[in-house]
Amino acid sequence: MITLRGLTKRYGGKTAVDDLTLELTPGTVTGFLGPNGAGKSTTMRAILGLDAPTSGTALIDGRRYADLHRPLRTIGALLDAKAVHPARSGRDHLRAVALSQAIPFSRVEEVLALTGMTDAARRRAGTYSLGMSQRLGIAGALLGDPQVLMLDEPVNGLDPDGVRWIRTLLRSLAAEGRTVFISSHLMSEMERTADRLVILGQGRLIADETMERLLAGAQVRVRGPQLRPLAEILRAARWTGPDELTIAGHTTEEIGRRAHELGLVLSELRSVESSLEESYMRLTANSIEYGAQA
Amino acid sequence: MNALGRAARAEWQKLRSIRSTWWFGGGALLTMVLVAVMEAEDTASFLAREGRPVEPVSSVLEGVEWVQLIFGSFGMLAMTSEYATRSIVVTLACTPSRVRLLLAKTAVVGAAVFAAGGLVAALGTAASVPQLHSYGEFDAVQVAGRILVIAAYLALIAVLAVGLGTLIRRSAGTITLLFALVYILPFGLEGLARTLSAEFLTTVARYTPGPAGERFMAGEWAFGLVLGGWAVTAVSAGMWVMRKRDA
Ligand SMILES: Nc1ncnc2c1ncn2[C@@H]1O[C@H](COP(=O)(O)OP(=O)(O)O)[C@@H](O)[C@H]1O
Ligand SMILES: [Mg+2]
Numbered sequence: 001m002i003t004l005r006g007l008t009k010r011y012g013g014k015t016a017v018d019d020l021t022l023e024l025t026p027g028t029v030t031g032f033l034g035p036n037g038a039g040k041s042t043t044m045r046a047i048l049g050l051d052a053p054t055s056g057t058a059l060i061d062g063r064r065y066a067d068l069h070r071p072l073r074t075i076g077a078l079l080d081a082k083a084v085h086p087a088r089s090g091r092d093h094l095r096a097v098a099l100s101q102a103i104p105f106s107r108v109e110e111v112l113a114l115t116g117m118t119d120a121a122r123r124r125a126g127t128y129s130l131g132m133s134q135r136l137g138i139a140g141a142l143l144g145d146p147q148v149l150m151l152d153e154p155v156n157g158l159d160p161d162g163v164r165w166i167r168t169l170l171r172s173l174a175a176e177g178r179t180v181f182i183s184s185h186l187m188s189e190m191e192r193t194a195d196r197l198v199i200l201g202q203g204r205l206i207a208d209e210t211m212e213r214l215l216a217g218a219q220v221r222v223r224g225p226q227l228r229p230l231a232e233i234l235r236a237a238r239w240t241g242p243d244e245l246t247i248a249g250h251t252t253e254e255i256g257r258r259a260h261e262l263g264l265v266l267s268e269l270r271s272v273e274s275s276l277e278e279s280y281m282r283l284t285a286n287s288i289e290y291g292a293q294a
Numbered sequence: 295m296n297a298l299g300r301a302a303r304a305e306w307q308k309l310r311s312i313r314s315t316w317w318f319g320g321g322a323l324l325t326m327v328l329v330a331v332m333e334a335e336d337t338a339s340f341l342a343r344e345g346r347p348v349e350p351v352s353s354v355l356e357g358v359e360w361v362q363l364i365f366g367s368f369g370m371l372a373m374t375s376e377y378a379t380r381s382i383v384v385t386l387a388c389t390p391s392r393v394r395l396l397l398a399k400t401a402v403v404g405a406a407v408f409a410a411g412g413l414v415a416a417l418g419t420a421a422s423v424p425q426l427h428s429y430g431e432f433d434a435v436q437v438a439g440r441i442l443v444i445a446a447y448l449a450l451i452a453v454l455a456v457g458l459g460t461l462i463r464r465s466a467g468t469i470t471l472l473f474a475l476v477y478i479l480p481f482g483l484e485g486l487a488r489t490l491s492a493e494f495l496t497t498v499a500r501y502t503p504g505p506a507g508e509r510f511m512a513g514e515w516a517f518g519l520v521l522g523g524w525a526v527t528a529v530s531a532g533m534w535v536m537r538k539r540d541a
Contacts, residue, residue: 049390051540066390077387083380092311100304100388
């Protein structure tokens, strides 16, 4: 379980993560979504204690990363697949990691087999394609058989087979009751993987929804002569016409009840389908950072 | 095994699994033997005229001037290559305690260079023996003692480089600083002492890593502590910076 409380990270004057509070629960794949520069990697670096938070805390099973005993047995992470010494073989890389956690070398062979890297393990990591580096990184994250798994853009560089493989792997890890936390800047990568989506924009939490609910399209279109009171109490409501509101994240039943409570006359109340991609674009539209680097 | 032991085993695994480590060792050996043999030839022809006795390790001391840069670069790269390749991210995930990580790196680099430096010095001595033995006095115990001191000197230079590499993080800057500390600083201070006629600066110059190391290898043990002080200071400063700065 990962718990973030008021996590804030500033680099100089720039706020990369802004007061993020989040709890990631076992048995779920949580997708961490946001455009490039939203602060996803920074959040993950803070969880691993690589960057010190400006304020707030990031805890794993109630403890700071630095206080974990043999941390890789609690949480396995992949932040940067290319962060491996290019002159070292994949197997030697994993063996060094294993020695630091008192994990037997036989486990290295297991994760190499699991990630399909056995044949490439003798080669120097500098010769690996991005997809192979990703697999090696995932092997490293799985090495300690951790209850929590955190992967930054794991699908990056994988071919369609690789994407399918990682999807199945992550689903099965969550099914075993583990906490899985994966980031992406593309909604399409999350659609068939995540149970829950946490969306970040410019360091701030924009949405935290179950996939079911987001998939339900959950946009409600309301028309009526006097909708202003409804717009005032629902933050997610947008004017899409002079007498028309579009509301995300609520069911038609909820909106109907609210309208009734406010005594409003409605001329139309219906749910409109929008794809996940559209919901995502809409949610992050205001927070895309122009000219930001990845 | 405790956490420090695990970190040290991982660091040793990392060092031995890259080929450049063995190139550094081989390069140091080759350099030492070449320099020592040439120096021994020189000394032998000089002694043929003078007829004074000499220790066979004297030619090795000339070689140390050269191989210390090799071992220094090796120590530095143990740290700066982590930042250059970003593998520091993985290293810190495995060993989150910055203090423990640096202790482990220092111990492993120090021990490796002590062993390799001792071997290189011993082989350099052996290579010098044919030219010098007719002038030499071969007290095996004394020679072994001198070789151990040379090994300790090289290990301390490598540890100093680990500390500087942690402070600077980049190779170019680190090697420049190491070079400046060992070679340029004593000359600079002495030059300054002359121009300002400030005698105490000459004394200070004697306590910089290069001259202190020379006196250590010449048998003045106390100067080993001076050099050790430099190495400990650099590693401690590295720990402090590592704890303060983001990875
Ligand atoms: N070390 C750093 N120094 C300065 N700014 C940084 C640093 N790391 C990240 N940033 C900035 O913080 C913001 C968030 O970056 P990041 O967490 O990498 O976003 P994401 O992973 O969502 O693409 C970006 O604007 C980025 O430029
Ligand atoms: Mg990122």
